Amino acid sequence: MASAGRVVLVTGVSRDLGRRFARAAAAHPNVERVIGVDVVPPRGDIGGMSFVRADIRNPVIAKVIAKEDVDTVVHMSIISTPGSTGGRSTMKELNVIGTMQLLAACQKAATVRHLVVKSTAHVYGASNRDPAMFTETSETRRAGGGYAKDVAEIEGYVRGFARRRPDVCVTTLRCTNVIGPKVESPMASYLRLPLIPRRIGFDPRLQFLHESDLYAALAHAVRSEISGTFNVAGAGVMPLSQVVRRLQRPTLPVPSFGLGLLRPAHVAPVSPELRALLTFGRGIDTTRTREVLGFEPAYTTAGALDDFAAGLVPTGGRIDSLLAAVEERLPSNRGVEHQLHAIGQAAGEDHEHG
Amino acid sequence: MGDAEIIPIGTRGRPGRGTGRAPSAAARALAKPKKPVEKSPSAVPEVTSGESSGHDDPVVPTEVVAPAETVTTQGPAYSQDRGPLKGIPLADWQAALDVAAREVFGEDWEPQLAGFLAFLRRRVTGDYAVDEFGFDAELTQRFFVSLLRPIAQKWFRIEVRGLENIPADGGALVVSNHSGTLPIDGLMTMVTLHDHAARSLRPLGADLVFKLPFIGSLARKGGVTLACNEDAERLLRSGELVGVWPEGFKGIGKPYSERYKLQRFGRGGFVSAALRTGVPIVPLSVVGAEEIYPLVGNVPALAKVLGVPYLPVTPFFPLLGPLGLIPLPSKWLMEFGEPVRTDEYDASAADDPMLVFNVTDQVRETIQQTLYSLLMQRQSVFH
Incomplete structure (x- = not known):
């Protein structure tokens, strides 16, 4: 724990996750100041955070760090889709060059003693040759192009920084897909589609992390100052078939190129990495996070999904209402044949199981 | 006819443009194939009389009005009233299902069916657990x-x-x-x-x-x-x-x-x-x-194309088609x-x-x- 109030610099505060985390950090009693950095100002309440409009791709960021005596840097500006920023090349520049500049600035600044990087589980890739659960020591070189490749490169630079500045504690959190009622992410917008397209014949295993657990994990990492790489995900694994049933959403089986059409058609920003995930699935092992970092998400995968589903209007679920109607019409439920008392008990037990 | 002149609105089911008099040539051509119905003229008024004017009768314009009076007494006939399931009360269906369920599940069909339904509902609503390997x-x-x-x-x-x-x-x-x-x-x-x-x-x-x-x-x-x-x-x-x-x-x-x-x-x-x-x-x-499946041959070239390690030939497989898969x-x-x-x-x-x-x-x-x-x-x- 820091002796006096800490000065935290958060990158990527223009996006919701970054802004909310920065706001929560600013409200913490042990934090003296929070400086949010991004190229565009955040929309929405920034609370006690002070915003500095700076591009982490140029050396101005070093001046910000030096001037404000920043001791903790939380890097959250790694973006997964080009979105409004432009094309793939802009995205790569923001991700990789931005990180390099930020790390260069941190290396020069003597005050910095803790770096937290929000990475992603996409760095493991997703294929039919993967083990069921990835641990932090699993190799990440198999990651394909785009976002996953960016993240693999970024993690490489972060490791290089950790070697050059051994006095700085470096924590990398590989988070799985973050969902929550207010989260705007490729996965969340995919699951919000009224009719969910699925790759025909595949049932990927998915894990989710609740939005509030992401903030908690970052805050825990800042507080505990334990260096290393950690997988962060809600407990449990859920196949996509079960996810759509819980969301009460109808699905549309599509061939492999069907998922690839979602982005050009502006239906949902499904990147190639997400497409691979939605075909082969992935699981990450969080044992090390629990035992070494000492963090456990409050929401399980199922719990996070339930909270996400609470804010959605179901578009399916007709089969269940049909079955419920049939169940109601069973003679024991209608009270016509009440000679078998045991029937009701048996049915009641089944309900309890369900 | 009554004292008031009835001016028909629409064609009352007859082909035409709504004048009530002569249908157009195209409409007459459309109506032609219905002619064979006329071979039992007595039956025509019994079946819904609104329909009876469907066949081609351009020469007698007075008749166009006459069926209109009977229509008001009988009410129009809709296609759903003539469906094959019309007239079987719900209780009969229930009884039939009861008998069928007894046939399939035996005498204690009710708890069995209730259990099965509970299982189905649990599956449909996704209320089950798989382990981290995806084992259900x-x-x-x-x-x-x-x-x-x-x-x-x-x-x-x-x-x-x-x-x-x-x-x-x-x-x-x-x-x-x-x-x-x-x-x-x-x-x-x-x-x-x-x-x-x-x-x-x-x-x-x-x-x-x-x-x-x-x-x-x-x-x-x-x-x-x-x-x-x-x-x-x-x-x-x-x-x-x-x-x-x-x-x-x-x-x-x-x-x-x-x-x-x-x-x-x-x-x-x-x-x-x-x-x-x-x-x-x-x-x-x-x-x-x-x-x-006694493997007697292999088609390596085709297997390579399909991306599988071997493409088997058994005494029955390509020869008998899907039967060879038994x-x-x-x-x-x-x-x-x-x-x-x-x-x-x-x-x-x-x-x-x-x-x-x-x-x-x-x-x-x-x-x-x-x-x-x-x-x-x-x-x-x-x-």
Whole structure:
């Protein structure tokens, strides 16, 4: 724990996750100041955070760090889709060059003693040759192009920084897909589609992390100052078939190129990495996070999904209402044949199981 | 006619433009094919009279008004009133369903149906749990095993020996020979262990399995996971019964002439997994699977194009089409051998290649010898 109030610099505060985390950090009693950095100002309440409009791709960021005596840097500006920023090349520049500049600035600044990087589980890739659960020591070189490749490169630079500045504690959190009622992410917008397209014949295993657990994990990492790489995900694994049933959403089986059409058609920003995930699935092992970092998400995968589903209007679920109607019409439920008392008990037990 | 002049609105079902007088030539042409109805003129007014004006009668304009009076008394007839299900009361349907349910589920059909409905609703609403490997225990036990059980018991008449060698709980590695062109022997081992030893086998499969649509997702739900050290050790550490077929495609896709000759046992990865976790290795010898699809030929060029390790030709397969996919009803014998203990070695033993090779050979030899003795005991292939 820091002796006096800490000065935290958060990158990527223009996006919701970054802004909310920065706001929560600013409200913490042990934090003296929070400086949010991004190229565009955040929309929405920034609370006690002070915003500095700076591009982490140029050396101005070093001046910000030096001037404000920043001791903790939380890097959250790694973006997964080009979105409004432009094309793939802009995205790569923001991700990789931005990180390099930020790390260069941190290396020069003597005050910095803790770096937290929000990475992603996409760095493991997703294929039919993967083990069921990835641990932090699993190799990440198999990651394909785009976002996953960016993240693999970024993690490489972060490791290089950790070697050059051994006095700085470096924590990398590989988070799985973050969902929550207010989260705007490729996965969340995919699951919000009224009719969910699925790759025909595949049932990927998915894990989710609740939005509030992401903030908690970052805050825990800042507080505990334990260096290393950690997988962060809600407990449990859920196949996509079960996810759509819980969301009460109808699905549309599509061939492999069907998922690839979602982005050009502006239906949902499904990147190639997400497409691979939605075909082969992935699981990450969080044992090390629990035992070494000492963090456990409050929401399980199922719990996070339930909270996400609470804010959605179901578009399916007709089969269940049909079955419920049939169940109601069973003679024991209608009270016509009440000679078998045991029937009701048996049915009641089944309900309890369900 | 009444004193007021009735000016018809619309055509009252007749083809035409609504003048009530002469339909257009095109409308007359459309109406022509309906003529044959006229051969029983007495029946026409009885059937809904609104419809009767459907046939072509341009010469008598007064008649256009006459049916309009009867229409008001009878009301129009809609197509849903004439549906085939009209007139059967709901109670009759309920009674019919009651009888049908009694036929299907027996006298105590109600609790059975209620239980089944509860199960269905749980599945439909996603209220069940799978483990981190994607294994759906409920689906496997209630569906897959029940589906495969008759095949194991009635078709292949599997005879099981050495069940006492399967530990009642805790991790163990079942190592088996592989044969039969399609991995039916794996499925049968799963069913056998479920029924006779009350344990769920967690097979390790090739990466090809998870690349195939439908098969890959079904395999995951049935408990299969990728044959790699991480998954094997993870399962064994959590006390599961893991099944492995170290011959792989070399064993399952070997020609019929080489039946019951064990192929190379991979690189011994399964032994190092067992050594690291200290679980016993149970050798399993399966006789009978070689004969279900006697592989007499292979089309390597086409297999390469399709991305599969071999494309089998059996005496029946391409010849009889899908009928050729029915396995021959050979008689199966399964013998679980005495477990090879690995807990007396320390963990570093897994990094000793010589020891790994020795244990691999020991397991392979045991299976091969058991195969020979089982073959001697079997009277004939189908008996």
